[in-house]
Amino acid sequence: MRRLVIFVSTLFLITSAMGSEPGFEQHGAHVHGVGKLMIAEDGNQLEIQFVSPGMNIVGFEHLPSNAAQKAAISKAIDTLKQPLRLFGFAASAGCKTVSAKAQIGKEQHHEDEMDHEEEGEHHDEHEGHSEFSATYRLACTNLSRVEGIEVNIFKLFPATRVIKVEAISDRGQKQMDLTPANTTLEF
Numbered sequence: 001m002r003r004l005v006i007f008v009s010t011l012f013l014i015t016s017a018m019g020s021e022p023g024f025e026q027h028g029a030h031v032h033g034v035g036k037l038m039i040a041e042d043g044n045q046l047e048i049q050f051v052s053p054g055m056n057i058v059g060f061e062h063l064p065s066n067a068a069q070k071a072a073i074s075k076a077i078d079t080l081k082q083p084l085r086l087f088g089f090a091a092s093a094g095c096k097t098v099s100a101k102a103q104i105g106k107e108q109h110h111e112d113e114m115d116h117e118e119e120g121e122h123h124d125e126h127e128g129h130s131e132f133s134a135t136y137r138l139a140c141t142n143l144s145r146v147e148g149i150e151v152n153i154f155k156l157f158p159a160t161r162v163i164k165v166e167a168i169s170d171r172g173q174k175q176m177d178l179t180p181a182n183t184t185l186e187f
Contacts, residue, residue: 032055033055033162034056034163035153036051036164037049037050037153037165038165039149039165039168040167041143043143044139044140044141045137046146048136048138049133050080050133050136051131052132052133056157057157058073079156080134081100081102081134083100085152085156086156087149087150087151088151088152089140090146090147093140093141093142093146094140094141095138095141098138100136102133104131105133149184150183151178151183151185163179167187
């Protein structure tokens with residue numbers, strides 16, 4: 001339970017402190033091309049959360065305006081609900097999915113933006129930024145065999161250029177950036 005409290009605290013700090021990366025387009029609190037991955041070990045289970053701008057996942061952030069965009073969102077959510085497709089573990093670890101949830105939602109507006117909306121001012125579709133978020137719980141029969149996690153998100157969602165990782169396990173805490181050229185989180 002203590003690790004989960006640390007995980008949630010770390011998640012809050014990462015989300016609050018994530019700064020802009022050179023070369024990435026930034027709107028509000030998220031950066032196009034950059035996702036966030038938080039992993040916490042809790043006994044024989046792994047708690048994982050992945051958050052990414054809609055642009056990285058489906059190529060747009062506005063409400064879907066046609067059948068193709070609706071299908072892209074549906075397909076993305078179906079893919080995000082498959083953690084063993086997104087993350088590769090050593091077979092000897094015996095990891096199985098306990099729960100998987102994925103959704104798309106709008107990024108929170110700042111207070112001054114909310115005041116303008118209430119006054120009826122027009123906001124174009126680029127001002128509301130959607131984010132995909134997914135949470136997973138995996139149970140592993142031999143978690144000590146997990147020496148690394150292969151992150152397949154780059155292959156499945158190629159607009160993702162960087163994944164900022166925060167991991168907490170019995171072996172310590174780790175922060176790192178994964179890229180298409182470096183897709184393995186080593187413990």
